[in-house]
Amino acid sequence: MKKILVLFLAVVLGFSSVVMFSGSKFTAKANTYDAGDEYFLEFISSDLGEKEIDFSHTPLYNADLEVNGREYIFSIDGENGYALMVEFTSENQTFYEIEELFFNKTSPFDSCDGLPVYITHNTYLEYKDQGFYNLVNGAQVSESQIAEYIFNGFNYFGGGNYTNTTFTISYDRKTTTNYSIQYDLPNINASFQGGCCAHTAGTIILMYWDRFYPNIIPNFEPMMTIGPFVTYRGVTEEVQSVAFELIDLMVIGEPHEGVTFSEFQLGMETLVESRGYTYTTTNLFSGGSFNFNNYKNAVENNVPVAFFLSDYNMLDGILEGDGIDTIGNGYCPVSHVTAACGYKIDTYYDANNNVIQTRKYIKVASGLNSYGIGYLNINGVTTIDRAISIQVS
């Protein structure tokens, strides 16, 4: 009898466990979060507010079939969503990046039968039957394509190889709203030796903040006055020195081409804090998507923004005819980081004063020779992976 009682108590205790595991799936309960979970929760905090969240995660794999991240499936007040997070390790430190987060959308890995493989932006693979397959179209992926995905990774490289596109819109009347931070941002439109777009964008933003916090770039005055003209300086030795410093700092693990979001943040934060200041960034996404009003708020408060793009359209120009605009763009399929300082909103009306279309453009210090201070066209194919306002104090 005693033995039966002891056995019964053991079973009851077992069922009363706080944490339950089901195969490789982890279902979170209170006070059992690891560092990755905490990063995920902080990332989603602006959408979470006071609401409760239920989430679980399963592993994601790299091309060597090693765990390199997590797929989160979550529910907030009945609203479901997913997030894809990758992990980078350097020495004894692990960095996390949420590459995608969407509400009311099914994870692209939902249909995965094999191992879910996630090695570059917007590409969802599964490994089964000793091969890699694209989950979107079911096609087998070649070794050379896998190698290209590995090279691209979650890095941002820069611009080039544009394809011209044209779009026309007919209208009865049009209104335009413009805004930019005074004097825009420094127009540095090239890479530095050994660098890429992320280093240029970071340097541009640091030059801006050097106007108010002069120790960021010591012994340097970012603005110059020439007669009636007030403008940013271009690339001087002091500016180049900061860029080279970022090139050294924006690295996690082994040096490689391009820069990830985590590396950008690490480099910027390290440099700013080394100068005795505080580096603060704010995610301008909400509900998993870029929030233009959040962006407007940032730049109207004179805080520049960094955009991380998988691909993008830059505005070549708008040829205004009689009731017709011809909008020329340069499309670039290469991932890019750019610094932003303003916006332009064109609203088109028909003869009955109905809005036909509202087109929004982000004013950027593009960092590209081809565009300089220009406009990012976010009305079509541009893929914004993330947008963060960057504040130094």
Next chain:
Amino acid sequence: MQDKELEKILQEKAEKTEIREFSQVWDEIKDEVVFEKSKKTNIFKNRFFLTFAPAILAICIVLTPLFFNLTPPQEKIYLNDELILTPVSDKEMFDGLLNANIVHVDLSEYIIVETNVYHTDEMEVKGAFLSFYQETFFAKMELYDKNVELKINKNLYDTNCKVNSADVYYKFKSVESGYYEYSIYATYNNVKYVIEYFGVTDNVMEFLSEFFA
């Protein structure tokens, strides 16, 4: 018999041998000599030649115009976005452009504020970036070697004109900054110019006339 005795005997016999004139010998033998006919052949009946002649002729016909139209190997084309920007002194910029055979307009009348070169990974100068001004305007300019490809959509410029022998495109951008802002693209003497012009007054054509004088 000893060798020396034998040698002596042979020598005595040789001295006694009569050497006849060539003509005497020839007269005796000339009727008996038969010359072999020459082994010359007719190439047009040679099987090897007939087999390959058409191919050889075709190759010659194809190669002949190529031979007379030999062109030097094409120089590499660079995208401007591939180039690296490095700050340099005025002198280094002008020397770099000179050494790269980039023959630019005369900039001596302008006050140059900052100077950079655009170069490749191999440190080959392909252009420059500089800012310059006079009393009534300020300009930021990129200039490039003819082998640098720029992403220019000429259809989006307001105006295309010839200024002296420069082919010029320009468009008015805005006056919101308090200056008349123009974007200018021009090619002149195998050099490409991209200029952001800020004028106190709306005098961009006056600037262009002097710039490409």
